Amino acid sequence: MELYLxxxxxxxxxxxxxxxxxxxxxxxxxNVVTRPKKYYELSATEVIQADCDVKATNIILQGLLLEVYALFSNHQIAKELWKRIQLLMQGTSLMKQERECKLYDEFNKFCYKKKETLHDFSNKFWYACVTSPTLTILQ
Known part of the structure; x- marks a missing residue:
């Protein structure tokens, strides 16, 4: 995210x-009442910073999946939003590694072995496609 920003x-x-x-x-x-400045009363630098706050929140929200976006779309503050998303996504990298391991296992089923005939390889391929719940044959 830092490189993008x-x-x-x-x-x-x-x-x-x-x-x-x-x-x-x-x-x-x-009039003896203290209140926050309105947007039009801010200095030029403060206006830029206020706009950047909104942009930060929008950038984070744009990168989310729709399911995750629905959970966080009501958050206004980018810092809070980012912390909550990081907590939610903590297990994601572990799940990704697990999926990669399964993919390597599936790939090993299709490796050609020495002294294997093309017919043997073809049979092994079709058997793996038919018996594997994760593979689908494209038609």
Missing amino acids: MNRQHGRMILESVENGPLIWPMIEE
């Missing part, structure tokens, strides 16, 4: 929004 305009600010949280909007005192 660094290639964008204001990439450092977007990344900081993910890592450190959003801009804390400055307060203004008006």
Whole structure:
């Protein structure tokens, strides 16, 4: 993600929004009441940072699967969103390794052995395709 963000305009600010949280909007005192500044009252740098906060959240949401997006689409703060997604996806790399191991096992069924005839290899191939629940024969 860092490489992608660094290639964008204001990439450092977007990344900081993910890592450190959003801009804390400055307060203004008006008629003895303290309130946060409105968007149009922000300085040029603060406007850019506020926009980067929104971009950070959008970038993270765009990279999600639809099922995961439905879980997190209501989060507004990129830092919170990123932490929760990381927790959800912790087991994903382990599952990927497991799938790769199974794929290698399936591949080994199709390796050609020395002194094996083409007919023997063809029979072995068709038997593996018919008996394997994970393989489907394309027609």
